[in-house]
Amino acid sequence: MNAPTRGASSRVLLQKLRDVLASREGGQERLDIIVRLIAETMVTEVCSIYLRRDARTLELCATEGLNPDSVHLTRMRFGQGLVGRVAEQGQAVNTADATRTPGFRYMPETGEEIYSGFLGVPIQRLGESLGVLVVQNKAARKFSEDDLHGLEVVAMVIAEMAEAGAFTSTGDMGALAPPHSGPVFFRGIQGQEGVAEGVVHLHDPHIVIANPVSDDPDAEHARLHVALHKLRGEVDRMLDDDAVEDTGEAAEVLQTYAMFARDRGWITRIEGGIGEGLAAEVSVEKEQSSIRQRMSRMTDPYLRERFHDLDDLSNRLLRLLSGQRHDRHDIPENAVLVARNIGPAELLDYGPNLRGIVLEQGAVGSHAVIVARALAIPLVLQAGRITREALDGDTILIDGGEGAVHLRPEDSVRTAFREKMAMRAEAQEQYAALRDLPAQALCGSTVALTMNAGLMADLPSLAGSGAEGVGLYRTELQFLVRSKVPRRAEQAALYSRILDSGLGKRVVFRTLDIGSDKVLPYMRRTDEPNPALGWRAIRLGLDRRGVMRMQVQSLLRGANGRSLAVMFPMVAQFDEFVTARDLVLKEVEREQSMGHTIPEKLEIGAMLETPSLAFAPDAFFEMVDFLSIGGNDLKQFFFAADRENERVRRRYDTLNVSYLTFIAQIVDRCNRHKTPVSFCGEDAGKPVEALCFAAMGLRSLSMRPASIGPIKHLLRQCDLSEVRTIIDAACASGAQSVRPAVEGWLTERGIAF
Template sequence: MNTPTRGASSRVLLQKLRDVLANREGGQERLDIMVRVIAETMDTEVCSIYLRCDERTLELCATEGLNPEAVHQTRMRFGQGLVGRVAEHGQAVNTADAPRTPGFRYMPETSEEIYSGFLGVPIQRLGESLGVLVVQNKSVRKFSEDDLHGLEVVAMVIAEMAEAGAFTSSGDLGGIAPPHSSPVFFRGIQGQEGVAEGVVHLHDPHIVITNPVSDDPEAEHRRLHDALHRLHGEVDRMLDTGAVDEAGEAAEVLHTYAMFARDRGWITRIEDGIREGLAAEVSVEKEQASIRKRMSHMTDPYLRERFHDLDDLSYRLLRLLSGQRDDRFDIPDNAVLVARNIGPAELLDYGNRLCGIVLEQGAVSSHAVIVARALAIPLVLQAGRITREALEGDPILIDGDTGFVHLRPEDSVRSAFREKMAMRAEAQEKYATLRELPAQALCGTIVSLHMNAGLMADLPSLVSSGAEGVGLYRTELQFLVRSKVPRRAEQAALYSRILDSGRGKRVVFRTLDIGSDKVLPYMRPTDEPNPAMGWRAIRLGLDRRGVMRMQVQSLLRGANGRPLSVMFPMVAQLDEFLEARKLVFDEAAREVSMGHVAPQSLEVGAMLETPSLAFAPDAFFEIVDFVSIGGNDLKQFFFAADRENERVRRRYDTLNVSYLTFIGQIVERCDRHDTPVSFCGEDAGRPIEALCLSAMGLRNLSMRPASIGPVKHLLRRCDLDEVRAVIDDACASGAQSVRPAIEDWLYRNNITL
């Protein structure tokens, strides 16, 4: 028997497939012709194409050599058999004896058990498995590297065709639906409460390549180098803006980015793809997919960031090649932003033009979440694969209360969602009527409700929400959204505008809480095994006195004779607070000596976010002007459960008996020393949690503005003495959480949220 000719090049394959791409046949006919051409060119008895029919299932969609009756009948899950293994791991399988290869699955309807030589490659687009391309031989045959490479290139072309809907144009593909056409549901996590109905606006627009094969490599090379020339111009303009100091770390990052844009190896690999017969766009995507694959295996954060630069450059180059202009800010009124992730500065650029945000990645304490909360835009995080499913203009429903997202929803889902939106609107009208009323419980106790803020955009909510002041102003956001440290005069001007917007109401400025997850763009990140418990907040400020001193000076000048309240984050022990407090009063005296106006009054407080500070010496509670319990950090340290880790974040409950008892002890200690105490954090804005915190003795709560109405509504219908009795009874009964008892009490008293 003659040995079959091996090593059909990708160039030959693509030339023969070009006519298939150009014909006007339906989707199934195209697939049938493709498998026949590939089998003939590679001299194999079998060629089969399996495409994904749902997220985890493959369907045999075309074959040359297997039983034709198995088409659209044979299905397998990712990971099942050799074909499923290719799809699951995104890696080729090349074996000379398939039936004896671990993982082989016998499928009698295809008659494939008689074939020994097997080569399967993933059909992928930017790392996502869309299917598997397989060739097989009866004889024992290990396919060559040329065969493997050629089949991988063809698989990439098939992926582009599938993405463009080339195989579903006539709706004849059995169970395979056209891409981006069916309703999709995503279960993410809550970022910012609220609901919204709108249309998708992609932060990185989806690029569909309709002609993935080129018959003129020279023309494609010219297109590539023209796009590269424009890309280099864009990058050079970024360097010439003067937005960063020439000697700073941010400048180093931009120079590295510019160097990557001219990297000869990166460009050569793209040129190689064009020489094989690929269109320039597909060759760029081929290299981009390789970059993402390498990124997925990297643990070094610096290297991952550098490869992220290459990934971003690839996208920019694709946009230039496809002629797609950067119209990310030309958006409709009901736009819901969909992105893999986004930084705070980019999100601020969109501003209030968005009605919702859905991120494929992100964390609950990320900068984007903080900005979204400041802008009161509903946000859902970790909605996996949404950037690959969504198209510009797709209808979308986002529920920030539950973390649910409906893309291209069915009419029944849309109707139910609109009912929920109407109910929320009705509730907001009811809360608006309470705006001028105090949060006074039935027992006569009044709880002061303040708002959290971090942007000038927050301040209008001070009036509209009915907040009595700003219990926490996060000063670090001004630093996070800029490429270099804001100057003293810029900071002072901002703090002055904030106090102006406060209209005489108390505003508490928290000094820089940076480090951990809040790394400034111009600050070299530190390699810490547990950054949340590392060099951050007041610890960083006391080590870098220049930054802290400049901010304190800016706050004093911004006050310009008005009352000033400053508090330090993450205080763990008395001596830290004493050092920071001394710095504030030393700077205040220095400002007066320089002829600047002293604040009318100066309060220096501390955030109690570590259990250790609750047990500080009495001297701390005697000298501190006020204490703010930082519930978000305190809870994670109390329960030893990282709030960024979804596996453990939901394991603890604010209404846990141990935690509530601890809060009660803090309140009692502050009361003994006449130290004003408040509670600040997400839990303060949850009505049931706020009710219980108030019953434990807290009389000042600070929360996001949208939560003030619901919390006030519940407090005004409850007797805090009765609530405290329910809590005490639950504690005495040995219950782990008081939540069931409180919910039962509310139900028995016909008190709804």
């Protein structure tokens, strides 16, 4: 008799599981039937299912062969024992001598110590461990490869059944509570301040597969190949799009997509799952889970990126198979976008009507954060696992300032949150009343408050916020959201519209700040060990003179005779500024010789983002028309703490005595040379920090529009000379930070901050 083909036994078992799924049994009864069927089919004395109770805890939910009294009593953490090891690593453990295998944990209530043969496979969906499926034998049996493979297939179906709620129960000892049902709290990090209540709109919606098992492999193969044909057509159309250049990283990514969409190995593995009895969608997810497990173990960034491409391709294929297309323009009125991560172009595609954004990944300096701030949308980053917990339409509350997210909140939480929203709305009305008043402190000192911008969508905030102008316009955002370099005429037209929207107020254009984390879609990525300290900003601009010259020409033509202020980012030494300034002046001469109108007034400034520039020769301070302290980069270089790294970013306080002293030295040097200086960055938009900067002598601050009201409100209640006295006393006392002293002083006077 010929040996059965690989997957034959699993097909028989899957058909039995399909009957269980279609039955009217309760959740616990289904689990009990499943372990009995597996034990009978695989001829083992024991079969057990452990399911995840919380993010890091497994519970024995059903068993055939172990002590039945241990069900729902035996629990273990991920990583504990052989079962916990399978869940932690997402990999099978197959041993003929379990008790002597490293990691074995003795659980006396189960009676499993008499079983030597052990095979445990993860129950996982899309790379996330939901539990562990185990079979055991008294004899020293090492299970075959066919046994292992068959059990993995069955575990995949159990994962789909769990996701579909097949094991839920209302009893106290029920196997599981319904998935995606109870309230969940997430603690992320602040991306953009603000609070919002709305409903979840998933960037990549969940695909719940009602029938994970198929009894017609031929039909499933046909469905797969129809979907693959559509997928290849989509990728080919993207490659043929006129917006994608034939060369460059964008084209390379799409070419990789095209290659993967035709990869025989990837397709064969999916076909293999169908042959074993899985529905096409489940077979794709099975392969995708394997991909994600491999991704989690990779350290090479290039390989991780390529596997991410394959993961994204799997998502596209799943949507085609399920027919669940996602129209990003058809979103609820009160939508809160939930995604693993998102690029600036995709975020802009949703428009400014989102109530909030929650990302599972992301960094404080990412393009998505910049866009969210430009659109004044509350944003929380690094809310782990939220894409796996949330469903479209779930109620969600987010607090961007606290980095807090409440999913499906209880009524008491929702009531408290709404009270907080009402208080914020009342405060905003108070700030709006100050819109046309100066930010004048009680001592008579006035601080110019300007806004940061980077999109046309920012400019309507200019009038409403009370900003005196635009202290920083990030020109690179328009480059980042496009698939190829905008032409000179397009750039000039954009800069002209920006100045039009500026209503005659001063707008400071920062030249392209690209490189490091800001890689243009059409620019080849440079492999650098430390990109933040590498080839970026002015360094890249001076090496790629053509790009820089074209942008300067566009700025000059966009000004069309009006005043123009231009500043260069990341200047580290005097000669870089001299070279860049000479380039601008030569372009002015060239424009004039061609008969083009030149600006009536031209200011050429620099961003002070490196400590070295603070010690530049006096000639630099005499030559530069204005300086803007770029606080985000200056702070990370001053403290040698990567601002993208949460482990070190929060260790260092902006109001640290050393840092404030350094800021004061820069201000004093600028004052000696009568060089206008401002502070621009995330910290300029925080009231207590802004107050201390003003007390240290800064008379111009640039921030996101929403921060102008609160900071103006605080400044108008304070005497800057008193605040400076408090700061000086704290410094003299040997304190590490002046924050406690300043906040204590504000509290004593009943001044809210």
